[in-house]
Amino acid sequence: MAKVEMTVNGKSVSGEVEGRTLLVEFIRGKLELTGTHVGCDTSQCGACLVHVNGQAVKSCTMFAAEAEGAEVTTIEGITGKDGSLTAVQQAFQDYHGLQCGFCTPGMVMSATALLKDNPKPSEAEIREYLKGNICRCTGYHNIVKAIMAASGQDVGAIAAE
Amino acid sequence: MPKDHGIGASSKRREDVRFLTGTGNYTDDINARGQAYVHFLRSDVAHGRITNIDTTAASEMPGVVRIFTGADFEGIGSIPCGWQVTDRFGEVMHEPPHPVLAQGKVRHVGDPIAAIVADTLAEARDAAEAIELDIEELPAVVNMKDALKDDAPKVHDDLPGNLCYDWGFVEENREAVDKAIKEAAHVTTLELVNNRLIANPMEPRVALGEYNRANDESTLYTTSQNPHVIRLLMGAFVLGIPEHKLRVVAPDVGGGFGTKIFHYAEEAFCTFAARQLARPVKWTSTRSEAFMSDAHGRDHVTKIELALDKDNNFVALRTDTLANMGAYLSTFAPSVPTWLHGTLMAGNYKTPLIYVNVKAVFTNTVPVDAYRGAGRPEATYQLERVVDKAARELGVDPIALRRQNFITEFPYQTPVAVEYDTGDYPATMDKLEEIADIAGFAARRKESEAKGRLRGLGVNCYIEACGIAPSNLVGQLGARAGLYESATVRVNATGSISVMTGSHSHGQGHETAFPQVVAEMLGIPEDQIDIVHGDTARVPMGMGTYGSRSLAVGGSAMVRATEKIINKAKKIASHLMEASEADIELKDGQFTVAGTDKSVAWGDVTLAAYVPHNYPLEDIEPGLEETAFYDPSNFTYPSGAYACEVELDPETGRVTIERFSAADDFGNIINPMIVSGQVHGGIAQGVGQALMEGCVYDENGQLLSASYMDYAMPRADDVPFYSVDHSCVTPCTHNPLGVKGCGEAGAIGSPPAVINAVVDAMQSGGHDVTHIDMPASPSRVWAAMNG
Ligand code: FES
Ligand code: FES
Numbered sequence: 001m002a003k004v005e006m007t008v009n010g011k012s013v014s015g016e017v018e019g020r021t022l023l024v025e026f027i028r029g030k031l032e033l034t035g036t037h038v039g040c041d042t043s044q045c046g047a048c049l050v051h052v053n054g055q056a057v058k059s060c061t062m063f064a065a066e067a068e069g070a071e072v073t074t075i076e077g078i079t080g081k082d083g084s085l086t087a088v089q090q091a092f093q094d095y096h097g098l099q100c101g102f103c104t105p106g107m108v109m110s111a112t113a114l115l116k117d118n119p120k121p122s123e124a125e126i127r128e129y130l131k132g133n134i135c136r137c138t139g140y141h142n143i144v145k146a147i148m149a150a151s152g153q154d155v156g157a158i159a160a161e
Numbered sequence: 162m163p164k165d166h167g168i169g170a171s172s173k174r175r176e177d178v179r180f181l182t183g184t185g186n187y188t189d190d191i192n193a194r195g196q197a198y199v200h201f202l203r204s205d206v207a208h209g210r211i212t213n214i215d216t217t218a219a220s221e222m223p224g225v226v227r228i229f230t231g232a233d234f235e236g237i238g239s240i241p242c243g244w245q246v247t248d249r250f251g252e253v254m255h256e257p258p259h260p261v262l263a264q265g266k267v268r269h270v271g272d273p274i275a276a277i278v279a280d281t282l283a284e285a286r287d288a289a290e291a292i293e294l295d296i297e298e299l300p301a302v303v304n305m306k307d308a309l310k311d312d313a314p315k316v317h318d319d320l321p322g323n324l325c326y327d328w329g330f331v332e333e334n335r336e337a338v339d340k341a342i343k344e345a346a347h348v349t350t351l352e353l354v355n356n357r358l359i360a361n362p363m364e365p366r367v368a369l370g371e372y373n374r375a376n377d378e379s380t381l382y383t384t385s386q387n388p389h390v391i392r393l394l395m396g397a398f399v400l401g402i403p404e405h406k407l408r409v410v411a412p413d414v415g416g417g418f419g420t421k422i423f424h425y426a427e428e429a430f431c432t433f434a435a436r437q438l439a440r441p442v443k444w445t446s447t448r449s450e451a452f453m454s455d456a457h458g459r460d461h462v463t464k465i466e467l468a469l470d471k472d473n474n475f476v477a478l479r480t481d482t483l484a485n486m487g488a489y490l491s492t493f494a495p496s497v498p499t500w501l502h503g504t505l506m507a508g509n510y511k512t513p514l515i516y517v518n519v520k521a522v523f524t525n526t527v528p529v530d531a532y533r534g535a536g537r538p539e540a541t542y543q544l545e546r547v548v549d550k551a552a553r554e555l556g557v558d559p560i561a562l563r564r565q566n567f568i569t570e571f572p573y574q575t576p577v578a579v580e581y582d583t584g585d586y587p588a589t590m591d592k593l594e595e596i597a598d599i600a601g602f603a604a605r606r607k608e609s610e611a612k613g614r615l616r617g618l619g620v621n622c623y624i625e626a627c628g629i630a631p632s633n634l635v636g637q638l639g640a641r642a643g644l645y646e647s648a649t650v651r652v653n654a655t656g657s658i659s660v661m662t663g664s665h666s667h668g669q670g671h672e673t674a675f676p677q678v679v680a681e682m683l684g685i686p687e688d689q690i691d692i693v694h695g696d697t698a699r700v701p702m703g704m705g706t707y708g709s710r711s712l713a714v715g716g717s718a719m720v721r722a723t724e725k726i727i728n729k730a731k732k733i734a735s736h737l738m739e740a741s742e743a744d745i746e747l748k749d750g751q752f753t754v755a756g757t758d759k760s761v762a763w764g765d766v767t768l769a770a771y772v773p774h775n776y777p778l779e780d781i782e783p784g785l786e787e788t789a790f791y792d793p794s795n796f797t798y799p800s801g802a803y804a805c806e807v808e809l810d811p812e813t814g815r816v817t818i819e820r821f822s823a824a825d826d827f828g829n830i831i832n833p834m835i836v837s838g839q840v841h842g843g844i845a846q847g848v849g850q851a852l853m854e855g856c857v858y859d860e861n862g863q864l865l866s867a868s869y870m871d872y873a874m875p876r877a878d879d880v881p882f883y884s885v886d887h888s889c890v891t892p893c894t895h896n897p898l899g900v901k902g903c904g905e906a907g908a909i910g911s912p913p914a915v916i917n918a919v920v921d922a923m924q925s926g927g928h929d930v931t932h933i934d935m936p937a938s939p940s941r942v943w944a945a946m947n948g
Contacts, residue, residue: 035183101180
C-alpha cells in the first residue's frame with residue numbers, strides 16, 4: 001500500500017492504494033464517483049474514459065499510483081455545480097445520443113476532448129475519433145449527430161430523428 | 162406540426178439527465194455495508210470430470226471468508242428452464258440438471274466450479290489460485306452434426322446423441338409439403354449458418370445479495386430485464402425462498418438485448434451465500450467472464466427449400482435446422498428455435514404449405530438463448546435469403562418476386578399457426594423504394610465501379626411477432642409462465658401520479674414514453690407522472706421487458722389501469738358538480754358537465770379522493786389507485802422492408818455499408834425519436850452480425866473470441882447514418898394503443914439486407930457466388946470471389 005494524491009474534479013484527494021489498483025478502481029471505489037464505468041478488461045470499450053491533465057485517458061489502462069499529482073476530470077466534474085449540462089451533454093439529450101446510458105459518460109468525455117482539439121470535426125473525423133468507445137445501443141447515428149450539433153454544425157439534413 | 166407532448170411527441174428523455182451527469186444508479190454502483198466479494202473459479206476446459214478439489218490451503222489465504230464448491234449445493238435446486246418443448250413424437254424435451262456450481266463434471270469453458278468469498282476482490286482472486294483442482298479432461302463436442310452421432314461424447318452422461326428435442330411444425334403438413342416440393346416447377350435450396358453471437362450489453366452482469374436475519378428477508382440487486390421473473394425462478398425453484406421474503410431489484414441496467422432475461426447461477430449464488438454468511442456478497446462480471454458466462458445467441462445451421470410454381474408463386478417451404486443449446490438449457494432457450502422461429506416462417510408471403518423441423522442439440526459450449534429478435538431473425542434471414550436466391554435463379558427482380566407473393570388481405574391465417582391482424586407490405590416496400598432511392602442505385606453503382614469497387618444492393622422484408630401471448634395459449638406450447646403484464650396507477654392527493662409497471666427499462670426510455678400515454682389520457686402535463694419499475698418491493702407484479710413487449714403489453718396494462726382511474730375520478734367529479742356521471746367529460750385536465758360551463762380541475766378531484774369531506778362515501782371508497790393486468794389476445798405483427806447498399810473492394814474483400822434504409826410499420830407510435838433510436842441500434846447489431854461478429858470455438862471447445870480484441874463489435878466508423886421511416890401505420894387491432902413493438906425490428910431486418918447486398922456486389926463483378934455465410938469478413942469475401 002502506498003499513498004497517492006491527485007486533484008479530481010478540482011478537489012485534492014488522497015488514498016492508500018496497492019500497486020495494482022487501477023485509476024478507475026480508485027475513482028469508483030475510493031472516491032465513490034460511479035459515473036465512470038467499466039465495460040471491459042482489455043482497454044477496448046472506453047466506458048472508463050476520463051481526462052488526465054487535459055488528455056482523454058482510459059482510466060482502466062492506468063494505475064492509480066501513476067496519477068500521482070495529476071489533474072483528473074470525470075463526468076461528474078464537467079457538469080455545472082447547479083446541475084447544468086455542457087453543450088455536449090445537452091446535445092446528447094436533444095438528439096437522443098444515449099439509450100441505456102452505460103457508455104455515455106465515456107462518450108461524453110471523449111466527445112468533449114475531441115471538440116477541444118477539433119472544434120468542427122467532420123462526420124468521418126468523429127467516427128474515427130470514437131473508435132475507442134463502444135456503444136451497443138444507439139448504432140452511433142445519434143451520437144455522431146449530437147457531436148456535430150454540439151460543435152454548431154447544421155444537422156437538419158441528416159435523416160430524421 | 163409535430164406534437165410537443167403526449168402521444169406522438171418526440172419528448173426528450175428525462176432519464177438522460179442522470180446518465181449524462183454520471184448519476185445513474187447501476188447495480189455495480191450499489192455497495193452494501195460490510196459486503197464481501199465473490200470470485201468464481203471457472204473451468205478452463207470444455208468437458209471434464211472433477212477428480213479432486215481441495216480448498217484447504219486457499220481457505221487460509223488472507224481475507225478469505227469462505228470457499229463454496231458444488232458440494233455446498235447438494236440438495237439445492239437446479240437453475241430452472243422456463244419452457245418445455247414437446248417433440249414431434251409427443252415426448253417432452255430432455256432437461257438435464259443445471260447446478261449452481263459444477264457437480265462432478267464441467268461442461269463448458271466458463272462453467273463455475275468454486276466460489277471464493279473474501280473481504281476484497283483481489284483477495285478472492287488470489288485465493289482462487291491456491292485451490293487445488295484436478296480435472297480429467299474428456300473429449301469435447303462442439304460441432305452440432307458431430308454431437309448427434311451415436312458415438313459422440315456425451316455432454317450429459319444419460320443422454321446419448323445429445324439431442325434435446327426433434328420438433329416438427331406443423332407435423333400434419335409434413336407429407337403435403339414434401340409432395341409439393343417434389344412436384345414444383347422450381348425449387349431453390351440454400352444451406353446457411355446463422356452465426357453464434359454474444360449479446361454484449363455494455364454493462365457486464367452484476368449481482369449483490371443481502372440478507373436480513375431479523376426478518377429473514379433476502380434482497381438481490383441484479384442486472385435483469387425482469388426482476389419479478391428472477392424472484393419467481395430463483396425463489397421457488399432454486400433456493401426455496403417465498404416471494405414475501407425475497408426482494409429483487411434491477412436498478413438502472415446498461416442494456417440487455419435478451420441476455421439479461423435469464424436467471425443465472427451467479428444470482429442464486431450471491432443470494433444463497435449472503436444467507437449462509439449473514440453478510441452481503443457481491444459479484445461483478447469482468448468482460449472476459451461475460452464472454453464465457455452470459456448466454457450466447459443464434460447458432461443455427463439450416464437447410465431451406467422454397468418451391469415455386471411456373472408463375473413464380475411460392476407453393477411450399479421446408480426448413481431443417483440444427484439449433485445449438487450449449488451445455489445446459491438456459492431459461493427460455495427451448496422456445497427460441499421452435500415457437501419464436503417456426504411460427505414466423507411464412508414471413509410476409511402467402512406460401513400455403515410450410516414445414517419446419519428443428520433439432521436442438523447439446524454441446525460443450527456456453528448455453529444459447531434469446532438474443533435481440535430471438536428466433537425471428539433466424540427465420541427472417543433464411544427466408545429472405547432463399548427468396549433472393551430464387552429471384553436470381555429465375556432471373557426476376559427480387560423486389561417484384563416479393564411483391565407478387567405478398568400477403569395482402571388481413572386478418573391472415575398462416576399455415577404456421579399464427580394470425581396476422583394487420584399490415585400493408587406493399588406500402589412499406591413503396592416507402593422503402595422512395596427513401597432508399599432504389600431508382601438511383603444504377604447510377605451509384607457506376608460511380609463505385611469507376612473507383613474500382615463493386616456495389617451491391619440488398620433488399621428484404623420482415624415480419625415480427627411481438628408481445629408473445631395469450632397466456633393460456635403459450636401455456637399449451639410449453640411456457641411455464643404467464644405472459645401478461647401489470648400496472649398500478651397511483652394518483653396522489655395533489656394530482657401527481659406514480660405508475661408502477663412490470664415492464665423494465667434498460668435503455669428503451671419508458672420513463673419518458675409511458676408518461677406520454679397517461680398524460681394524453683388525462684390531459685395533464687407529462688412531468689406530473691413518474692414511472693416506477695425494476696423493484697419487486699415497489700411494483701406488485703411484472704413479467705419484464707423482452708420480445709418488444711413493453712408498450713404493447715405493459716403499456717396496455719397501464720392504459721387499462723388509467724381507464725379505471727378515469728372512471729372513478731368521473732364519479733367523484735359528478736358528485737362534486739352534482740351532475741350525472743354520464744355527462745362528465747375529461748379534457749385537458751378539467752372535468753366538465755357536458756353542455757354547461759361547470760367544471761372542476763383534476764387536482765380538485767384527486768384531493769377530494771384523499772380528503773373525502775364532500776364525497777360519495779356510500780358509493781365508492783376514498784383513494785385513487787388502480788391496478789390492471791393485461792393479457793393480450795394475440796401477438797402483434799410489426800413488419801417492414803429494408804435496403805442495404807454496400808461497396809466491396811475486390812482487392813481486399815472488404816465490405817463497407819454505404820447506405821442503409823428501413824421502412825417499418827410499428828402501428829401507432831408514442832415517441833418517434835425513441836422509436837428511431839431503437840431501429841438504429843438494431844440495425845447496427847444486425848450489420849455487426851452480417852459483417853463482423855462471430856463467436857468462435859476451436860474443436861476442443863476453447864472459446865477463441867473471448868474479448869473485444871477477438872470479438873469484433875461494430876464501432877462508430879463501421880456504420881453510416883441510417884435512413885429510417887415509420888410513417889406506414891396499420892394499427893394493431895387488439896390492443897388499446899394500436900401499437901406493435903419496435904425493439905427488435907432493426908436486428909431482424911438487417912442481416913439479410915446486408916448479405917443480399919454482398920452477394921449482389923460479388924455477382925455484379927462476374928463472380929458466380931450464390932451465398933456467403935455471416936460474418937462476411939474480408940477474408941471470407943475474398944476467398945468466395947477468388948475460389
Ligand atoms: S473499461 Fe476501460 S476501456 Fe473498457
Ligand atoms: S447507450 Fe447503451 S451502450 Fe451506449
